[in-house]
Amino acid sequence: xxxxxxxxxxxERNPRILRTCRKYLHxxxxxxxxxxxxxxxxxxxxxxxxxxxxxxxxxxTVYSFPPGTAPVRHAWGAAEPTPTDIL
Amino acid sequence: xxxxxxxxxxxERNPRILRTCRKYLHxxxxxxxxxxxxxxxxxxxxxxxxxxxxxxxxxxTVYSFPPGTAPVRHAWGAAEPTPTDIL
Numbered sequence: 812x813x814x815x816x817x818x819x820x821x822x823e824r825n826p827r828i829l830r831t832c833r834k835y836l837h838x839x840x841x842x843x844x845x846x847x848x849x850x851x852x853x854x855x856x857x858x859x860x861x862x863x864x865x866x867x868x869x870x871x872t873v874y875s876f877p878p879g880t881a882p883v884r885h886a887w888g889a890a891e892p893t894p895t896d897i898l
Numbered sequence: 899x900x901x902x903x904x905x906x907x908x909x910e911r912n913p914r915i916l917r918t919c920r921k922y923l924h925x926x927x928x929x930x931x932x933x934x935x936x937x938x939x940x941x942x943x944x945x946x947x948x949x950x951x952x953x954x955x956x957x958x959t960v961y962s963f964p965p966g967t968a969p970v971r972h973a974w975g976a977a978e979p980t981p982t983d984i985l
Binding site: 815817819839840841842843857860861864865866867868869870871872873874875876880882883884885886887888889 | 902904906926927928929930944947948951952953954955956957958959960961962963967969970971972973974975976
């Protein structure tokens, strides 16, 4: 299924969450990733994300879409992740 | 149409972008908003957002969905915006 992942984490955990997201998804904005994951991949990804989060502070929202209903994405401003975001 | 808005802005511009988003949409995570906007509202919202952004650094991604295709949202971690994010 198509998924969009957005994280809001404390700065000191950004490198780890970024690395985890990049293993599974494409980077579309500093804190936004997208891609295709099976249900099993989504479970593994969730476990990997939760292992690096501080659940009392950090948050991650995941949007999922049934096949054939991917959204239209519009980028306003400096849309591409900057080189310093790519670890 | 249903829209999801995610911003990545420099910290000093967060209060202004947050206020702008809250005029048009619901707050679902620190940097994520959702809601229903007409095409005219989306144009006004975009103008308001671009007025507070530094386009050389900040970025905003907007996902839009045709009627009837709203995504499923999953929250991992501390999903609700914290009180300090609500200005």
